[in-house]
Amino acid sequence: MSRYGLFNEIRTTTSSATFFAIQGAISSYPNDPLRNELQEIVKAISSSNNRSQQCLLMSKGCELTAKAVQFTEYCVWDYTLVSKIAKSEFSSWVDGINENINSKEEYETSNSLVPADTSYFVVTLAILSTHISLKTWLEFLELKSRQDFFTRKSIEQIWNRFAKPTSKILKNCTNALFIVTPVSKDHYYTGTQLRTDDWDYLRPVY
């Protein structure tokens, strides 16, 4: 069994690697069927050692997240084509998120539903790959206009890039993480929280 939402434990490769990650905050409510489904997917990815199965689950998760773009209000994506950085970035995302979900602080800082503010859960996808498919796609992303980086349409397109079960990127990646936080279904991040310094890197999506 892998760590929560992670394909495997590989962090270093001898070949040149690239990295991509996207994180989106989706507005939610108690018993949100989308959140339930995504959390089942994360659980299944963690309990499988079968790469094809993990890829299928992850692409399903990305498809659902793409469909939820209407309710995605904050987002960030990042990547690098520099091998050394790719490896350390991937490790920092995986370790950072895992540290948070296992900490008491995370449980305490996330909230039960606060009706006075919009409540969110956060979906994160991170990929480390030595395969040309990710590199080629990232080179395509570089041509996007800066103004369009965080439009709803762009975010939907990015999630959809991984939504196809036949996606070469997922199939050939070295390692990948797909995770929903807070892990506890009764907990949420509030809008006020997502605008604090801890989440300063998130950008508004309109």
Added chain:
Amino acid sequence: MNSLRQERYFRIRQGYNDPCLGDIGGWEVVGIRSITLDGAIYFDTELTEKTLTSLSEEIKAQYYWKKYIFTRIRIAQKDTTPIEFKEDLSRRYKVFNQIQKDWFKTVGTHETDPTKTASDEEYDSTYDGTRREAMKIMAFIGIGLLIVAISQCNDCNNNGSQGSWGRSGGGYSS
């Protein structure tokens, strides 16, 4: 608990204070889904185009700087009054798009660009970012050449060729 898509318009009760946005009484919104919690109904709403376009630049700027998604509000039914109103969805989304562009001009340009080499260089001072720039330039030249080729081919078509350049739209497909 339910989540029904709403297409109903409301006016937010006068004097209502949103915990983040402050006094938003009088703003008009359209409910996009409803949530029932402990017997009370809440709406996830979007501001109408009419309200968005009437907000002062000063108010909008306040929200921009703090990265507020002020176009979306979760509000209790008791704080709203149903109104008879209809507006075009695509026009509203056009305004949202403009807000995103304004946000980018005001705040976004100061934030790290995911495609920029600056952060890469911080990690690795030997990293050469000129390759990326060169690639972008090459891509634009390529697009230019393609347009020239298409227009020349269309000229051929006018001369009786059966080619179909420029007829059907192509698109990036994943």
